[in-house]
Amino acid sequence: MNILPIVINLAIAVVPVILAITLHEAAHGFAALALGDTTARDAGRLSLNPIRHIDPVGTIILPGFLLVTQLVLPPHRIFFMFGWAKPVPVSAFRFRDPRRGMALVATAGPLMNFFLAWVGALIMPSVLGPSVWSAGAQQFLIYFMLANIVLGLFNLLPIPPLDGGRIAVGLLPLPLARAWAQLERVGILIVLLAIFILPRLMGFDPLGAALDRVLPWAFRVIFWLAGQNVAGLDGASI
Structure with a gap:
């Protein structure tokens, strides 16, 4: 059995x-530092090393569960990955205006x-081509964009402790x-119920349905902001 394709597919799905x-959490720490809070820096969390940001549930258990179930169940392909990292420590009292600072x-x-x-x-146009490498690079970039768009949009839900909830506060x-x-x-x-339990009970996934509508639009907007013609990106369209 050739495991190389499996390893490559795992890397393409998991690394993005x-x-x-990792960079999401690091951004929180650098933003806090810019506002005068050195807590994350003092705790060694201003790092791009993923190991320092690992959360047992959000970084290992949940992504692992999604990975295994998608590979085991038909059509045995990885379509979606999600998780979170250990929150970067922030001391709001160090901000001039704690609520606005947070x-x-x-x-x-x-x-x-x-x-x-x-x-x-x-980067996408620079990797377009007929070669196997180009196809793998395109797939990696699409997963990379997808992971970042989904994580960014999901965190804007106005429910604490998601970022959107803290923005609302x-x-x-x-x-x-x-x-x-x-x-x-x-x-x-509340978030876990909305994502995993209620959709199974109702037979309908409102969050998934919303993402199905929003994601194509988000991709088009991001490609447009990058000065790219989505229709011209053969093999990379969403």
């Missing part, structure tokens, strides 16, 4: 997710993902912001 998650730090993560997707769109009037911040205790459970 690791890069997207909102800015939260914004940095999705912005990094959208920037990385844009970089992928910039920074923008809402103080009484409402305090109430909304309380969701952080159960926010991850």
Whole structure:
């Protein structure tokens, strides 16, 4: 049995997710440092080393579960990967305006993902070609863009502890912001229910349906911002 194609497919699917998650978290730390908080730097988390950002559930268990189930179930291909990293520590009290500071730090993560997707769109034309290498590079860049777009959009959901929830806390009037911040205790459970449990119970995945509509548009916008003609990117269209 030739395992090389399996290894290559795994790398193409997993490496983009690791890069997207790692740089997302690093962006939070650098944004906090720019606003005067050295907590992430002091903890050694201002690093592009993925090992320093590993979360047992979000970086290993959940992506591993998605990987295995997609490979085991027909059509035995990897279509989607998702996960998260260990949150970068931030001390909001070190900001001049803690609420606004946390909102800015939260914004940095999705912005990094959208920037990385844009970089992928910039690189795409340079790898187009008929060779096997070109096909693999195109697939890697598409997965890289997909991982970053999905991670960036997903984190903008206004549910603490997702970035969108923290942005909402920074923008809402103080009484409402305090109430909304309380969701952080159960926010991850709400997210997991919305992604994994409710779609199975209802037989309908609203988040997946929304992504199906938004992703093609997001790809077109990013290619457009990169000055690329999507229709002319043969083999790389979404």
